[in-house]
Amino acid sequence: MDKQLHEFLQKQREVIEQKLPTYLERLQAPETLKESMLYSLHAGGKRIRPALLLATLHSFGKPTEAGLDVACAIEMIHTYSLIHDDLPAMDDDDMRRGKPTNHKIYGDAVAILAGDALLTFSFELVAGSEKGELTPEQKLRIVAEIAKASGPEGMVGGQVADIEGENRQLTLEELTYIHHHKTGDLLTSAIVSGAIIAGADREDTECLRLFAKELGLLFQIKDDILDVEGDAAMIGKPVGSDHDNNKSTYPSLLGMDGAKREIEAHKRKAKEYLYKVKMDHKLLDAFTDYVADRDH
Template sequence: MDFKEELKIRANYAEEIIKKYMPEEVGYQKTIMEAMNYSLSSGGKRLRPVLTLEACRIVGGDTDNAIPFAAAIEMIHTYSLIHDDLPALDNDDLRRGRATNHKVFGEAMAILAGDALLNFAYETMLKESIGKENPERYLRATYEIAKGAGIYGMVGGQVVDVQSENMQIPKEKLDYIHENKTAAMMVGCMRAGAAIGGADEKQMELITDYANKIGLAFQIVDDILDIVGDEAKLGKHVGSDIENNKSTYPSLMGLEKSREIATELIEDAKRSISKVTDDTGFLDGLADYILSRDH
């Protein structure tokens, strides 16, 4: 398998799914749809929708049933980026090489666009679940995504991240931030896809371990790229962690040790997923890509 070509094909498919679920820009409130769609259409790796569909597939499910959840997870991810970029949080002007949402639509509309995307994600998941066979699978999938995005997941991690600025924190606390702020959404989307596909609890446990470890590795690599990355490739400012005096893996462990830890996580993740399916080519490739990426 040519992994990069396969990822491109799957990311393009995810783009088509996202376009299908974008709200129509009409009505008195059409500005909010424009703001939502501006950020939804800004590209990106689309890893979360890809992982949602792949988790469903490897447990023998029909991936068509997971399509609305693939769209919804990207809506939630996009809302989190809009809010992260706001002046009260990261205060970023660029995202994926484009002006951030609040720079185009203003802070008030950017806040509302994030709120709207979060709510529209749940509307999408629940609407598309009505009338399906095995309704408990779709309820479980919605729960998994909600948990990954909420106070026991992404939002919880973001809270501790904000409270930890301008101070040195122990590795255990940094792991909590990374595992919740970043990895929890990968866990949520893969558990959602697996639930729709009818996974048993052992499969769920192994898929969770894979997702958690690639998510943690993803954030460690992000921390590394904030020091050594190319702004042109990243499409955003580098060095913000140092400027904001944030604790990161490189600041606590050094660059070389951080790379070693990320490598160990990726190898452990691959071992876990190999116990779910023999068809691990794509997920192995994705794990390796996360480790070696430069943007």
């Protein structure tokens, strides 16, 4: 990974992980609920979405501090989605990132409610943000952006399509729909929120939206390829597990060569959109290379 990008991601991850619990500590709420919310917020991960928001701000030459509340709100939405996905009624996962999942510790009822609380609180956090002198218009655009990205037309819609597509062969169109919405939309809303906070004009904001959509797909296609080719120790799950689970993937639909050609095509498109934006492209350019070329 590019050295400047590596340092940026590492530093912002620290800032985000330090900030995240502070919002919850001051809440007047039952201790069990706060503990359960904090447990999953602390569970780690790459903090890609908030980092992308802050990277966008940085690339516009703005202080990242201005986006910290919104970045954390988006990470809370991501966290809620993982808690609900792991439930017995959904993927029924006992472990995530080497730790028991939320419902294994707190029970299904509290896990559902902790997810609900994280989702709901994220909107309170955006609406009440006093960072960076955001105007009410900006905050409202961000609320609308994030809500659409995580609601029925976004993440939740993608999740339902994913459940409905289980155990049958998907078309490429169906697979792309699922990825666009299940994972791409929230990631896109992070980058677009960064643009809104930076005060980018509509043209730049829409170019970044298109860039982010390509980046999201790039992520997913690369994940599918790594699942077949990667080193189990590096990617953190057994190689070939998608194949064993009878899951439709890009390599299974396009063949390995076809999937790799898609990587190149989406990387090229992502960069085309990125280069049109009136900002310093270096960080997001390096990020795009990292997503396409990583080995885990």
